[in-house]
Amino acid sequence: MSLRAHSAAERRDAVTSFTAMASPCSVLVDTEDHDLGLEAGRIVQAEALRIEAKFSRYRPSVVTHLNRHAGQPAEVDSETADLLDYAAACHALSDGLFDITAGALRRVWRFDGSAEVPTEGQVREALDYVGWHRVTWDRPMLTLAAGMEIDLGGIGKEYAVDRGLALAQARMSAPVLVNLGGDLHVSGPRRDGSPWRVAIEDVNCTGEAAGLLELARGALATSGDAHRHVLKAGVRYGHILNPSTGWPIEGAPRSVTVHADTCSEAGLLAKVALLRGAGCEEFLKSERVRAWCVR
């Protein structure tokens, strides 16, 4: 999702655009001091890139180091420990549906629009390497069972949004909107009290146009699977997998957008809601979450 501020105030905002986490990102600062606004934007950019590099699944990083040493205890720094604590809490709160070790299922599920669906046997085999219960997390030592891997992608982006905003606010007090690939968090309303207006463009190759969101405080995060699926015999297997069965969640909406106080919270709620499949809307309602689903 790409967002652009459409308000007439747009030209007055200090805008910093960049790419991070394979998504278009922007930082909007409502201020007269343009240089300060751009500086705050650069601080957010640096933080997003720092987090991306630190927890990357590809480049040499904390995560690749932990995954390469699966089977042995590994010590992590305090920031990684905080994220692991958070992941553990989310695992418990979602009844095990949210699981950062579920990435191993990628070995059998290739979501590239092809018709490759794994067999029962392949899924069962992959499941041997999935499960937070197989992990020993005793801060600051993490021990993954051999063959397992962790992926912090499910919480990293939203965490980067919140961290970026906190750093920008530590630098200056002007109203700011941090948007990393559609997950966004605002410091509060604009200087004149009006909400931020953000346009949403559909990035399905159809290039369909926009709707407008008005956001005065808090954060928005979206979880969905518009582009990642397997189509076989007319059945569309979404890419959200149930970590205990290894098969895609059934009946999930195509996307869920949640509003909450922080982006981390909104992101987790969106993912947990999706993981409930057909029970998504009921979950959101019972938890009194402000959300929109697309089916």
Add this chain to the structure above:
Amino acid sequence: MNNCESCSANPPAESKARGWVRRAGPALGALAVAAVAASSAGCATLGAKPWDHDLLAEHAMQVDPYPLETRVDAHIYFSKEASSGGRSFAGGGCGCN
């Protein structure tokens, strides 16, 4: 893409008063808010999505993973054979051909 009926198309009653988030314009629910999909992936059929660049990031999958070795080999073959070039020409010559 239909509006999700059981899911609140409007924010739940109790927060309506606060108006923290309000939709203006066409129904938001009708849009695919695909924050997960990277916009940089575009419409190319040849290639790999950004999240599928894991294997390609490995050292041995680079175009020239061992440039020193490449340079040593280029020098040896340049001085024993009549052909040259192929990858790049960065680097000086010698009197050996």
Add this chain to the structure above:
Amino acid sequence: MRVQLKKSDPAGVRRALAAAAAGLLAGGPVRAQSPQSDPPSTTVDSALLVYHEVNRVQAIEPEVNVSHKIDDDRTFSFGLAAGSLTGATPFGAVPSTLPQTYVRPYKVIPLGTPVTVTSASGGSTVVLIPPATGAKTRTLGASWVVPPGTYPLEHGFYDRRLAGNLGWEQALTQWLKLDGGVAYSKEHDYRSESAHVGLARDFNGHNTTLSAGVNYESDLSFPIGGTPTPLTEMSAQWKGPNTSLHETDAVLGLTQVMNRRWLSTLSYSFSELHGYQTDPYKVISVVDPVTGQPTQQLYENRPDSRRKQSIFFDNKIHVATDVIAASLRGYEDDWGVKSVTADLRYRWQPDPDYYVEPHLRYYRQGAANFFHNYLVSGAALPEYASADSRLAEFHAQTYGVKVGMPFDETYEVYMRVEYYDQHGNGSPAGAIGQLQQQNLFPDLKAYTLLLGFTYAF
């Protein structure tokens, strides 16, 4: 972290999650970079080559390259290479059933200096050349005899080389990258300077890269004994002045990610060379039309312009935990040389901590249109002629294996042994007289050992 889960509590999950998120974000604004997560910014690549041709030349070449990322957009690199080459090498003369004597210029000394040395390097004998009238210096030559039936080699061949390069790489935008560099190489009879610049543009979410580069090289040749006049008789006389060579190259490349496991590159290169391209130490034999015995040795002559073109197709394919590297190169130039190179490597890596990579290379080339094994006495001299086997028709195979141990992305140690075998037509049809019983292609067999060490910090 303890979490209280009350399922009957409305919005209980939500509240607990809010508390968990608050705890996560309480970390404070500044997060120190832990050393483990700091990606390395400097890489030092070093290698040692030991090259050994059976009964020919041996070389030792240490090399080092340092690459430093100044920031996310800019990288600076510099490298040094040294080389020492000794041994014996063919110089274009054909073998004979009779002993053959050859001579080359050795040294120039002031007239009147007593000559006490009788032998020069490689077992050759010092020969006094009568000085020209009025000259203040005299030349010493070195002559050597090759016994019958052996392939004529020039012994005492030695060369020392020192080379350096500087490089720069800069991202101009997130899609466009600029790179450039200069290089310098000096041997005791050759000097080369070059500069290159290139641009690379990414498309399709970094799945496609289009690149273009140009290189300009300027060389100076100052051979021992001076530059001989082409197609004149081999002698110990001091020869002519230095010569120069200029080369311009251009490369166009397309790199495409085909899918998650396959990366492909196609590139086209074009080179133009102008200047002295003859080998000043090499000769071509003129033989008797009936007996085939050499009657004269003439210095060779190559054209002073050359245009080369090549197409290169390279693939990296990831299979299970292994990587296949397969490439094909087609080459041709306006000297009439055409060649094909096929290269295949299979990197077997069952464990992230070591790999074994067998390597196979097949090379086949056609002869230059002025290549002759020998010239026949009595026939008109061609404008260009060379008996250098590197311009002959031959095929060559390389068999090698490389073993490496990468440690945690910070350093890697590797060792590579290879065997190179060059085969040409040593008995061409129509060989005259005694040449029919000689092997006219100096077979080349070489072993190489490459030891490498990479360290990133």
